Amino acid sequence: MDAIALTNLSKRFGPVTALTDVSLRIGMNEVVGIVGDNGAGKSTLLKILSGFHQPSSGTMSIMGEPVTLTSVQHARLLGIETVYQDLALVKELSVYENMFLGREITRKRLGLLTMLDRKAMRETCAGYLQRLGLRLPSLDCEIGELSGGQRQAIAIARSTFAGGKILLLDEPLAAMGVREGAIILDLIRSFRARRDMTIVIIAHNHAQVLDVCDRVCLVQHGTVTLDKKSEETSVEELMRVICSGYAVSPQS
Amino acid sequence: MQELTRSGSRVAPSAAKRRLWNQSAITSYGAAVPLAVLIVVLALASPYFLTLVNIRNILLQSAILGVLAFGLTVALIAEEIDLSIGAVEGLTAVFAAILCIQLGVPWPVGALLAVLAGFLIGYANGVMTTVLDIPSFIVTLGTLGIASGVSLRLTDGNSISGFPAGYVVIGRGSLFGVPLSTIALFVLFLIIWFLLRWTRWGLRLYATGGNAAAAAELGLSPARLKTLALAISGACAGIAGVLISARLNSANGSLGQFDLLDAIAAVVIGGTSLTGGRGSILGTLFGVLIMVIIRNGLDLLGVSPFWQTAAVGAMILIAAILHKFAARLGS
Ligand SMILES: Nc1ncnc2c1ncn2[C@@H]1O[C@H](COP(=O)(O)OP(=O)(O)OP(=O)(O)O)[C@@H](O)[C@H]1O
Numbered sequence: 001m002d003a004i005a006l007t008n009l010s011k012r013f014g015p016v017t018a019l020t021d022v023s024l025r026i027g028m029n030e031v032v033g034i035v036g037d038n039g040a041g042k043s044t045l046l047k048i049l050s051g052f053h054q055p056s057s058g059t060m061s062i063m064g065e066p067v068t069l070t071s072v073q074h075a076r077l078l079g080i081e082t083v084y085q086d087l088a089l090v091k092e093l094s095v096y097e098n099m100f101l102g103r104e105i106t107r108k109r110l111g112l113l114t115m116l117d118r119k120a121m122r123e124t125c126a127g128y129l130q131r132l133g134l135r136l137p138s139l140d141c142e143i144g145e146l147s148g149g150q151r152q153a154i155a156i157a158r159s160t161f162a163g164g165k166i167l168l169l170d171e172p173l174a175a176m177g178v179r180e181g182a183i184i185l186d187l188i189r190s191f192r193a194r195r196d197m198t199i200v201i202i203a204h205n206h207a208q209v210l211d212v213c214d215r216v217c218l219v220q221h222g223t224v225t226l227d228k229k230s231e232e233t234s235v236e237e238l239m240r241v242i243c244s245g246y247a248v249s250p251q252s
Numbered sequence: 253m254q255e256l257t258r259s260g261s262r263v264a265p266s267a268a269k270r271r272l273w274n275q276s277a278i279t280s281y282g283a284a285v286p287l288a289v290l291i292v293v294l295a296l297a298s299p300y301f302l303t304l305v306n307i308r309n310i311l312l313q314s315a316i317l318g319v320l321a322f323g324l325t326v327a328l329i330a331e332e333i334d335l336s337i338g339a340v341e342g343l344t345a346v347f348a349a350i351l352c353i354q355l356g357v358p359w360p361v362g363a364l365l366a367v368l369a370g371f372l373i374g375y376a377n378g379v380m381t382t383v384l385d386i387p388s389f390i391v392t393l394g395t396l397g398i399a400s401g402v403s404l405r406l407t408d409g410n411s412i413s414g415f416p417a418g419y420v421v422i423g424r425g426s427l428f429g430v431p432l433s434t435i436a437l438f439v440l441f442l443i444i445w446f447l448l449r450w451t452r453w454g455l456r457l458y459a460t461g462g463n464a465a466a467a468a469e470l471g472l473s474p475a476r477l478k479t480l481a482l483a484i485s486g487a488c489a490g491i492a493g494v495l496i497s498a499r500l501n502s503a504n505g506s507l508g509q510f511d512l513l514d515a516i517a518a519v520v521i522g523g524t525s526l527t528g529g530r531g532s533i534l535g536t537l538f539g540v541l542i543m544v545i546i547r548n549g550l551d552l553l554g555v556s557p558f559w560q561t562a563a564v565g566a567m568i569l570i571a572a573i574l575h576k577f578a579a580r581l582g583s
């Protein structure tokens with residue numbers, strides 16, 4: 001069964017055609033990298049998967065079920081979690097408080113008071129982050145004290161902890177140094193090793209994408225022009241295809 | 253998978269360590285240091301400072317400022333400000349006086365209605381802030397004006413005196429030598445501390461103040477949380493109104509008009525951030541004690557009230573600078 005199957009998907013924004021006839025199948029627990037130039041339509045594709053945009057035409061199935069996603073909340077109910085650029089973290093709250101915000105663990109005290117169970121939240125969070133191989137100075141430090149890479153990692157961990165089965169990441173490596181990026185790359189590798197999460201990542205660094213993804217899809221002018229297993233392609237091939245796209249075609 | 257789950261139940265060694273020295277600890281305990289210094293210095297400077305009479309005096313003065321400052325802390329954590337607290341304190345005092353003295357309402361009912369009036373005014377502040385999307389600074393500035401105008405009109409500039417004896421006990425009575433108003437402050441402290449630290453609501457209030465957009469994205473309701481925060485601030489002002497009128501055994505239209513600045517000073521000294529998401533009720537308690545003890549100490553040392561006002565202003569600035577500095581140290 002495919003986690004995601006797109007058939008002849010198109011998306012128009014008024015006169016602008018962002019996606020034309022995209023057909024794409026992403027297997028269960030596969031890690032797929034989406035690459036392509038600015039304005040190629042990568043984010044649009046991801047936003048359709050996350051329920052943010054509705055396609056102009058074409059069909060989509062999630063986990064084998066045909067669906068028409070109506071909203072981000074709807075997608076979330078189906079296990080599709082998106083980590084946005086702004087991350088939606090509260091920098092004044094600690095790591096574990098952010099992790100559980102909106103679905104706090106509580107326990108009853110004296111039969112009537114519903115209290116936060118900070119110990120349980122803290123320990124569950126520590127266990128989960130350890131399982132992901134994520135190292136932090138402390139769970140009590142505020143998000144504001146963490147580096148950009150660590151924050152991004154926490155945002156991802158929160159989405160997957162929420163029970164998401166499909167994780168969508170739009171440029172999680174943007175504006176990050178080598179060390180910071182490595183935190184995220186390690187996290188993705190750890191999901192990949194465990195094979196319990198389908199991940200779609202948009203990134204610009206081809207070498208990194210080939211390194212952490214099972215498969216890479218090149219999007220050009222709103223269509224998928226290359227779709228190969230990582231080990232069957234190379235940075236050179238991607239470069240060649242991208243550059244040839246700019247050659248003036250004789251027909252026009 | 254089995255193996256992963258097993259190790260997953262263990263706590264990650266590096267992350268499991270608790271850190272004592274972090275931002276929220278600085279917020280909560282930062283003001284304890286200057287408070288301790290202040291107490292030691294004044295104890296050495298004046299033999300009268302640590303006498304029972306003077307301590308009782310400090311406790312009495314802390315009660316009203318404390319109640320106001322607690323409410324303001326809740327509002328500030330939600331990234332809202334309540335400038336109307338002093339005026340609402342005055343209005344609810346007058347309201348209680350009219351009910352209990354002029355209309356002959358039983359005093360417990362009068363006191364409760366006064367607190368309820370404070371809550372409703374605060375709730376109205378909250379609704380105007382969140383539903384109409386007007387900054388709370390403006391909304392509560394408006395309420396401040398209305399509340400003080402109404403209390404002056406209701407009293408025609410005079411005092412209403414002569415509360416029932418039971419009512420006066422709230423402000424003047426004591427239990428085992430501890431003033432009842434101090435006990436009230438302590439109970440309120442426990443309630444708000446519990447709400448902020450140990451309930452879902454409290455955590456979400458911090459989240460709302462820190463990043464309302466993120467809170468909304470996670471399905472929390474920032475508008476409702478902010479409204480309730482301002483309502484709590486109003487209710488606290490109502491409690492302060494009851495305490496002050498009970499202590500004075502009278503109410504007049506200008507009651508509480510100078511309390512806003514002292515409350516803001518106490519809250520800021522206590523480490524609560526004006527930009528939301530950060531604040532502690534314990535810090536505010538320390539801030540209140542610092543404010544009251546400074547005034548008390550300067551009185552004992554015979555410093556003129558004019559200099560006292562300047563000293564309070566200087567304290568606010570010093571506190572703000574120290575908190576900024578401590579925050580850098582913490583991260
Ligand atoms: N909401 C929108 N309204 C109108 N046009 C849009 C909208 N979103 C995207 N587009 C257009 O669709 C095309 C594809 O945009 P998209 O954001 O998907 O590109 P991208 O591949 O993510 O680029 P980048 O690498 O710069 O992020 C662009 O021409 C863009 O201007």
Ligand SMILES: [Mg+2]
Pocket residue numbers: 042043044170
């Ligand atoms: Mg994009």
